[in-house]
Amino acid sequence: MPTPEQLVWHDMEIDMMICWGVETYLDVDTDHEPKMSYLDLVNPTNLDTDQWVAVAKSMGAKYIIIVAKHHGGFCMWQTDTTEYSIKNTPWKDGKGDVLADLAASCRRGGIMRGVYLSPADFYFGAIMGGGGRCATPEQEEKHFKI
Numbered sequence: 001m002p003t004p005e006q007l008v009w010h011d012m013e014i015d016m017m018i019c020w021g022v023e024t025y026l027d028v029d030t031d032h033e034p035k036m037s038y039l040d041l042v043n044p045t046n047l048d049t050d051q052w053v054a055v056a057k058s059m060g061a062k063y064i065i066i067v068a069k070h071h072g073g074f075c076m077w078q079t080d081t082t083e084y085s086i087k088n089t090p091w092k093d094g095k096g097d098v099l100a101d102l103a104a105s106c107r108r109g110g111i112m113r114g115v116y117l118s119p120a121d122f123y124f125g126a127i128m129g130g131g132g133r134c135a136t137p138e139q140e141e142k143h144f145k146i
Helices: 004-012 022-026 036-041 049-058 098-109 137-143
Strands: 015-018 063-069 112-117
Touching: 015 049, 022 036, 049 063, 049 098, 063 098, 098 112
Parallel strands: 015 063, 063 112
Antiparallel strands: none
């Protein structure tokens, strides 16, 4: 017999997944070679997470999953764990937070949300298949410091 949580998941049926980040501005699929200079490109002045929620609801989605950190390591929220994040972009003078904006929009729109965080982090040298370990001891220390 399914658990109550399994029944809720089963009834969700359709989701919308948002994959947006530094790679969007580089016109590539994945940010395989992250560089701090790329962050100067990230300035989504017309970002409208309420629109994302409206689109999700119009297609019958019951929840949105956002890729908050893909393989490149770029974090779309305010964090002290890495400088490769939204806080070092020109968007909102480094004070923007895509996850917080989306969470507020989801609450207003009555839609659930989920977050995907890649286990790989090319900025720190943590590759897939490497057991989450970084390429060098120096990167490892920096990555797991916080």
